Amino acid sequence: MNHGLDLSAVLQASPPSDPTRRIYVNRNLDMAEIEAVGFDMDYTLVQYKQRALDELTIEKTIEKLVTSFAYPEEIKSVKIDYDFIIRGLIVDKKTGHICKVDQNRVVGRCYHGYQMVSEEERLSLYGSKPISLTSDRFIRVDTLFSLPESTLMAGIIEHYKQKGEALPVNTGELCMNIRSAIDEAHCDNTLKAAIIADPSKYVHNDDDLGPTLHKLKLAGKKLFLLTNSEHYYTEAVMSHLLDGVLPYFESWRDYFDIILVNGRKPSFFNDPNPFIRLDQHGNPLDEVVSELAPRQIYSGGNIHDLERMMNLTGAQILYVGDHIFSDIVISKRSAWWRTALVIQEMRDSVTQTVNHAADFNRIYQLDQAARQIDDMINYQRTLTRSLERVQKLIVALTSPETHVIDSTRERAEKEIEERKKQLNAMLKEAEELEAKVDRSFNRYWGRPFRERHELSHFGAQVKSYADIYTSQVSNFLFYSPDQHFRAERSFLPHEREHL
Numbered sequence: 001m002n003h004g005l006d007l008s009a010v011l012q013a014s015p016p017s018d019p020t021r022r023i024y025v026n027r028n029l030d031m032a033e034i035e036a037v038g039f040d041m042d043y044t045l046v047q048y049k050q051r052a053l054d055e056l057t058i059e060k061t062i063e064k065l066v067t068s069f070a071y072p073e074e075i076k077s078v079k080i081d082y083d084f085i086i087r088g089l090i091v092d093k094k095t096g097h098i099c100k101v102d103q104n105r106v107v108g109r110c111y112h113g114y115q116m117v118s119e120e121e122r123l124s125l126y127g128s129k130p131i132s133l134t135s136d137r138f139i140r141v142d143t144l145f146s147l148p149e150s151t152l153m154a155g156i157i158e159h160y161k162q163k164g165e166a167l168p169v170n171t172g173e174l175c176m177n178i179r180s181a182i183d184e185a186h187c188d189n190t191l192k193a194a195i196i197a198d199p200s201k202y203v204h205n206d207d208d209l210g211p212t213l214h215k216l217k218l219a220g221k222k223l224f225l226l227t228n229s230e231h232y233y234t235e236a237v238m239s240h241l242l243d244g245v246l247p248y249f250e251s252w253r254d255y256f257d258i259i260l261v262n263g264r265k266p267s268f269f270n271d272p273n274p275f276i277r278l279d280q281h282g283n284p285l286d287e288v289v290s291e292l293a294p295r296q297i298y299s300g301g302n303i304h305d306l307e308r309m310m311n312l313t314g315a316q317i318l319y320v321g322d323h324i325f326s327d328i329v330i331s332k333r334s335a336w337w338r339t340a341l342v343i344q345e346m347r348d349s350v351t352q353t354v355n356h357a358a359d360f361n362r363i364y365q366l367d368q369a370a371r372q373i374d375d376m377i378n379y380q381r382t383l384t385r386s387l388e389r390v391q392k393l394i395v396a397l398t399s400p401e402t403h404v405i406d407s408t409r410e411r412a413e414k415e416i417e418e419r420k421k422q423l424n425a426m427l428k429e430a431e432e433l434e435a436k437v438d439r440s441f442n443r444y445w446g447r448p449f450r451e452r453h454e455l456s457h458f459g460a461q462v463k464s465y466a467d468i469y470t471s472q473v474s475n476f477l478f479y480s481p482d483q484h485f486r487a488e489r490s491f492l493p494h495e496r497e498h499l
């Protein structure tokens with residue numbers, strides 16, 4: 001069927017030497033046991049040019065804030081720092097602060113506008129206990145689609161702060177108005193129309209995507225698309241990306257065994273929404289769907305019927321998505337699907353990690369050395385206390401004995417002082433080095449996967465819920481479709497110490 005198609009590049013490809021294109025493994029995943037691979041579309045198969053999309057979204061949102069929400073015209077002149085927001089932050093509607101939370105849900109650092117909130121204020125607001133991320137008070141910045149929302153909020157807060165004026169509304173309203181304005185821009189197709197009109201401006205081309213999907217198909221995997229986007233938008237963007245890329249695959253539809261739009265994730269994983277077959281224009285056809293035919297497009301649907309119609313269950317299905325909650329956490333919790341998370345930002349993150357390998361090594365060595373010095377200080381402290389007790393207990397000490405004990409204590413105390421200075425110098429060097437490394441990732445928030453010494457909340461979610469993760473779907477091209485992705489063994493400290 002596929003005569004004339006050159007497969008040599010596909011079949012001979014091997015794991016990439018470029019670390020930004022590797023697939024990283026949290027839990028063992030044997031692709032030989034995977035019968036079906038499902039894909040989300042936005043930010044998964046389709047990767048957007050973040051800066052261009054942020055600019056478009058913010059421009060359209062500001063227009064809506066002025067026209068639909070009666071915000072003053074001056075917000076059109078708000079200066080936006082597009083590097084300000086990263087994924088994984090949370091927005092506090094009550095204060096307008098944007099916070100980075102660690103794996104224990106403790107707020108590590110926060111900003112009001114573009115100014116860092118003092119440690120004193122942060123501790124008085126959030127303390128050092130876990131905060132409730134399910135509370136209505138907080139909004140999570142879970143996807144790259146949500147970056148403009150928080151970027152604009154910080155910009156508006158900063159604008160009024162610099163002018164020394166109060167915001168036109170309170171921070172809770174500001175948050176909700178921005179969200180409503182963005183939703184309006186999504187729902188009335190303002191944003192999508194602009195993307196469809198000039199897809200090359202907003203969508204990254206990926207020459208490896210067609211061959212990657214084809215390679216998985218050749219290996220016998222069923223491929224399905226499960227997106228929340230509407231029919232017309234899916235058709236337009238996927239056509240731009242895949243139509244005519246490979247011979248015998250004229251249409252993007254030819255790559256998939258099942259195509260589901262308007263998937264309504266996360267509801268797809270929890271509720272019995274029906275499948276509705278659509279005609280070629282996206283209009284619903286009045287019929288009961290009992291099987292999912294290739295090259296047809298269906299709207300809605302639910303996981304239970306999808307698994308039944310594919311005759312597959314959780315562990316045989318790999319779902320590839322970018323939304324940590326809707327795509328990964330829910331599919332893992334509800335159905336035990338195997339999960340691959342696409343993290344577009346990993347290209348930068350891995351590059352910076354490689355560039356700073358020597359710095360990370362130095363920080364690690366400083367940590368190890370500091371722990372050893374702590375042990376030395378503790379030993380000398382124990383010694384001086386023991387000698388104090390000896391002196392109190394034995395009243396009849398001779399003068400030479402007292403002298404020996406006193407001089408031993410003095411030596412121990414002197415050593416404690418010297419070790420403390422050494423320890424402080426090490427901790428200072430480690431802290432300064434870590435701050436320098438952090439700034440190179442993002443000058444406000446540092447590394448996306450970490451908060452100080454801990455994993456960030458985002459990093460912890462990636463570790464807990466994504467079996468594998470990578471920067472883009474087409475990185476699968478460099479691996480066998482039956483690859484056994486193997487995780488590193490994990491160790492507790494008492495085990496690692498003795499390796």
Ligand SMILES: [Mg+2]
Binds near residue numbers: 322323
């Ligand atoms: Mg997505």
